[in-house]
Amino acid sequence: MQFDTVVIGGGLAGLSCAIRLAEQGQRCAVVSAGQSALYFSSGSLDLLAQLPDGTSVASPLSALSDLAQQAPQHPYSLIGATQVAALATEAEQLLQRCGVQMQGSSERNHLRVTPLGIRRATWLSPEAVPVSPLGGTLPWQNIAVLGIEGFLDFQPQMAASALIQELGVTAEVAFMHLPILDRLRNNPSEFRAVNIARVLDLPEHLAELAEEVKRQAGEAEAIFLPACLGLESDEPLQALRQATGKVICLLPTLPPSVLGMRLHQALRQRFQQLGGEFMPGDSVLQASFDGHRITGLYTRNHTDIPLRAEQVVLASGSFFSNGLVAAFDGIREPVFGLDVFSKTERADWCHPDLFASQPYLQFGVRTDHCLRALKQGEAIVNLYAIGAVTGGYDPLQQGCGAGVSLIGALHVAQQILAQEKSA
Ligand SMILES: Cc1cc2nc3c(=O)[nH]c(=O)nc-3n(C[C@H](O)[C@H](O)[C@H](O)COP(=O)(O)OP(=O)(O)OC[C@H]3O[C@@H](n4cnc5c(N)ncnc54)[C@H](O)[C@@H]3O)c2cc1C
Structure with a gap:
């Protein structure tokens, strides 16, 4: 089972990355254990609605330099403001190629009406909302x-x-x-x-x-x-x-979300139309290594037959999707045992005020500026981490969940394609 790239996780991040790679002719597989966060989402996609200090954001792209100062580990800060701006436009175009009709622009947030009748700032909303x-x-x-x-x-x-x-x-x-x-x-x-x-x-x-x-x-x-x-x-x-x-x-209604599922289906269809291999109901359990390079991935369904690929992208989501696991003695990334942002004391994981920003939402895999995943402080040369599995940001307080997934996905796809070209 040989691929150019194997993506672990078929949510917004994994599928967007895989689509971009398949569009450029890569032989790509997505292994996806279960339902993604899209099945539970509003269907609207957030880019950046609030800075960590609580300042509301009207123009996400103009707020990136303040964000870099307040949150240097935020994926947008690692990727860089100019690249985030270019990739936000690319993400809008990718969604259009998937046949998804959205309203909104990265230049300025708009307000969507929530099921509670209040309005919330966001980047892109389905045309129906x-x-x-x-x-x-x-x-x-x-x-x-x-x-x-x-x-x-x-x-x-x-x-x-x-x-x-x-x-x-x-x-x-x-x-x-x-x-x-x-x-x-x-x-x-x-x-x-x-x-x-x-x-x-x-x-x-x-x-x-x-x-x-x-x-x-x-x-x-x-x-x-x-x-x-x-x-x-x-x-x-x-x-x-x-x-x-x-x-x-x-x-939107309480989950399952028709608007989110439609988006998921459109992405999955586009990937499969491009010839991508989607493996639903399978999960990557472990990997074999040669030094700092992954040589094979072992999954529940393929047992001892490894999936082999030049590049691997980890897009396994957060606690909600089991991309991160909270054990008694700490927070773990279960497939590779990667370095994670977290706090040692369990008492520091949550804030007692339910409505305050919760520290555990910032937990996740550590990466370098290229979004290559770190293990014991060193980058694994052919493993990238994107989307909700990565740490350093709060998708809820900052209103940036979907943006981090889409922009990280396209940033990584761009690097994988550049490496392929130069090889
Ligand atoms: C309930 C909920 C609602 C949200 N609503 C919104 C919203 O309305 N707007 C917004 O902008 N953001 C929202 N977010 C933020 C959300 O995290 C991002 O928008 C984005 O959808 C995350 O995508 P992802 O692909 O990184 O992860 P996920 O969507 O979580 O996908 C990860 C996938 O990886 C699979 N997986 C995990 N481990 C393995 C493994 N070992 N092998 C194979 N597959 C594996 C999982 O089964 C899952 O399918 C919401 C988050 C949650 C949890």
């Missing part, structure tokens, strides 16, 4: 927020009351009665956004859905629905907009 400019307001005064009878993963009352309070708009709440969902509704554990989307996406259900949306929304200028539509593409939403003649937007 309602957004406003920073410091601006939504383009509608009269909004209908519709729930689905019996669906508990989206609470329209909460969204509507926050919209009224924060923006001074009129926001009416109603619940759609949809008999086409009765069979699903009978089993509450099945009545989730993804399963609902599988039913509502069927063209034969469009007329019933459109009729009910129009009935419940009355004269509202815009209608906000839970994101239970368009699992595979934008088409069902476009068809509903056309059938109702209304402005219809989607708000």
Whole structure:
């Protein structure tokens, strides 16, 4: 099993890196143990929304020099401001090549409406999500927020009351009665956004859905629905907009996230269309080394047959995806035993105030400026680490999770391709 590059982890970081490499003709494999963070995400992608000192960021690219001073170990600080700016544009183009329609730009954050009806600064949002400019307001005064009878993963009352309070708009709440969902509704554990989307996406259900949306929304200028539509593409939403003649937007629900899954599927499809090898349900367990070079990767499914590659990219995610493990005696990166940013005392891992910035969110693999992973202070020459497995930043407080994944992925792909050229 010989590849140019093997990527460990098929989330946003791993797939983006693999796509870029495959686009340039590399023979590339992605080994992916389980679901990625995208399945649980809002579907919007953050670049940089706040500096570590709490200053809000309007223009992410202009804030990179302040970030480098406050957080010299942040992946953006390692990569460098000029390169981050160039790669942010490249990331937007890569998403377009995957057929993902996003709104927003790295020049200036925008505000997306969350399921709680408040607004949060971000970089790119799916076209379906309602957004406003920073410091601006939504383009509608009269909004209908519709729930689905019996669906508990989206609470329209909460969204509507926050919209009224924060923006001074009129926001009416109603619940759609949809008999086409009765069979699903009978089993509450099945009545989730993804399963609902599988039913509502069927063209034969469009007329019933459109009729009910129009009935419940009355004269509202815009209608906000839970994101239970368009699992595979934008088409069902476009068809509903056309059938109702209304402005219809989607708000994320509790996971699983239809908007995040669609992004994941688009990336995976693009990678496979480019001839990439995607190995779902397999996990890399260990590696063989020759000095500071990896010579083979051993996986659960391929047992003693190693995957061999010139370059290896670790994109195994954070604690959430088992890319990092919190053991009693410390934080570990389980595949290679890499150096990690962490704190020795367990008591220092968490802040007692739940809403404060949590130290453990900054834990992760240490890298050099090229994002090569460090082990006992030395770079492993053919191992890069990208995305949530890396440390030195707080994706939640700084609002930079997806940006770190995408920009790190493209930075590493660029170096791997340059090395291949010069070899
Ligand atoms: C619940 C949640 C919600 C988030 N929502 C947002 C959001 O809305 N916007 C935003 O910008 N950021 C969000 N983030 C931040 C998020 O971390 C990044 O945006 C990004 O999606 C992380 O991608 P990743 O590829 O680095 O890791 P992940 O998406 O975690 O993917 C890692 C993958 O590696 C696999 N893996 C792990 N170990 C192995 C192994 N040994 N062998 C093979 N495969 C392995 C895992 O199964 C997983 O599929 C969220 C994070 C979490 C945890």
